[in-house]
Amino acid sequence: MPDDLLLKLTEAPWYHGQIARVEEIPPSEAALTEVSLHPALQTYLDQKGITLYRHQREVIEAVRAGNDIIITTPAASGKTLAFNLPIFEG
Numbered sequence: 001m002p003d004d005l006l007l008k009l010t011e012a013p014w015y016h017g018q019i020a021r022v023e024e025i026p027p028s029e030a031a032l033t034e035v036s037l038h039p040a041l042q043t044y045l046d047q048k049g050i051t052l053y054r055h056q057r058e059v060i061e062a063v064r065a066g067n068d069i070i071i072t073t074p075a076a077s078g079k080t081l082a083f084n085l086p087i088f089e090g
Contacts (some may be wrong), residue, residue, distance in 0.1 A: 033057045038089045055084035 006022065009015050018060075031054040037045070054058075055073055059082035062069050071079055 035060055037085060041085060041088055050081075052082075053078055056085075059083060059088050 008020075010019055032051045033054045033056075035052055035057040037060075055071060056078050059069055059071055059079075063083065063086040069083075071082065073079060
């Protein structure tokens, strides 16, 4: 969140006391990984030059295990693909 917007929120009477903590998390390097997928899906990803990230593998494995999943990652980090690959396998 931009600092000026955060300042405006903290100073707004209607928002007073609603922000408990602000923490800036430094960026980290993307961690690429492999996961066992249906051969047709793997072929498609290979043809498109798509390599999965660690968080995508973790989502796929958790969905396969029947777990309920919530994932929060930055925009364009592959959340949709992570949730849809197990559906396409199914």
